[in-house]
Amino acid sequence: MKKTPTLARKWFRPTGRILVMLSFAIPVHAELSTPTPSGSSGPGAEMGQTVTDAQRDMAFNILTTSMAILRDDQPFDPAHTIFGRILAARPERGAVGVMEYSFVNPVLPETQIIVYVVPDPAAPSADRTKVKQVVTAITVRFNPLLTDISRSTLEDLLRVDIGYWIDGQGNRWPGNDLGTAPPQVRLHGYRYRASNLPTSRFPVNVEFAFGDPAPNNPAPDEPKTPVLMDVLLNRDYSALNPHHREQNPS
Structure with a gap:
C-alpha cells in the first residue's frame, strides 16, 4: 500500500525552563488537528493560498520584532505590539507567574x-x-505557508551564525541542517544560534521548519520549492546555574 506523503508541523511548548517538543504528521490534504485563530483549512489549503507582498512583509516584521524582544533590545507590551490583538492569555497551571499569550x-x-x-x-x-x-520563547506557525522565502533570506534577516547550533543545555553542535523526518513526512528542520551583537543582552536559539516539496510529481496546487512553516525563537538561559546565582545576588 502506497503511503500518503505528509507534512509534519512541529513546535516547542516551553514548560518552565524545559522545552518539550511536540510533533505530529499531517496528510497533505487533511484537516489540522490543532485549532488556529480563524479555523485553518489544513496544509493542503495553506499551500493553495497565494501569499501577498503585504503578508510577506508582515511576516518579516513579526520575526525581526520577535528577535529584538528575545535579545532584550526591545520591550514586550502585549497590548501594543505588531503581533496583533491578544487572542488569549493563558496562565500555566501549577506555575507561578507563567503566561502564554496568543x-x-x-x-x-x-x-x-x-x-x-x-x-x-x-x-x-x-x-x-x-x-x-x-519573554523566553516565541513561536510563529504560518498560515498560509510562506512561499518564495529562502533559508538564506531568513539567516540574513535574523542575523544568525552559520555552521553550528546550541542545544538547551548549552552544548554546541556542528552544522545547521537537521535533515528531514522519515520520507513520508516532509518536514525539514534547521537550527542556529543568533549572532552575538554588542547591543544585545541575551543569546537566542533559532529553529526553522520548512515543508519540502513532494519528491515526485507534486500536485498542481503544491509548491515546487520549500515553504516556510514554523519559526521558533528561544532565549537561552543555559549559562545560569546555582553558582551563577550565588555570584549575582539581588
Whole structure:
C-alpha cells in the first residue's frame, strides 16, 4: 500500500525552563488537528493560498520584532505590539507567574503567534511572584505557508551564525541542517544560534521548519520549492546555574 506523503508541523511548548517538543504528521490534504485563530483549512489549503507582498512583509516584521524582544533590545507590551490583538492569555497551571499569550494578526489572521512569558530566570529571588516577567520563547506557525522565502533570506534577516547550533543545555553542535523526518513526512528542520551583537543582552536559539516539496510529481496546487512553516525563537538561559546565582545576588 502506497503511503500518503505528509507534512509534519512541529513546535516547542516551553514548560518552565524545559522545552518539550511536540510533533505530529499531517496528510497533505487533511484537516489540522490543532485549532488556529480563524479555523485553518489544513496544509493542503495553506499551500493553495497565494501569499501577498503585504503578508510577506508582515511576516518579516513579526520575526525581526520577535528577535529584538528575545535579545532584550526591545520591550514586550502585549497590548501594543505588531503581533496583533491578544487572542488569549493563558496562565500555566501549577506555575507561578507563567503566561502564554496568543495573538491574531490582521494581515496574517490564521497564523499562530505564541509568546511565552515567565518570571525572570536570572532573578535570584525565591518569591517568584515578585520577579519581573520576561519573554523566553516565541513561536510563529504560518498560515498560509510562506512561499518564495529562502533559508538564506531568513539567516540574513535574523542575523544568525552559520555552521553550528546550541542545544538547551548549552552544548554546541556542528552544522545547521537537521535533515528531514522519515520520507513520508516532509518536514525539514534547521537550527542556529543568533549572532552575538554588542547591543544585545541575551543569546537566542533559532529553529526553522520548512515543508519540502513532494519528491515526485507534486500536485498542481503544491509548491515546487520549500515553504516556510514554523519559526521558533528561544532565549537561552543555559549559562545560569546555582553558582551563577550565588555570584549575582539581588
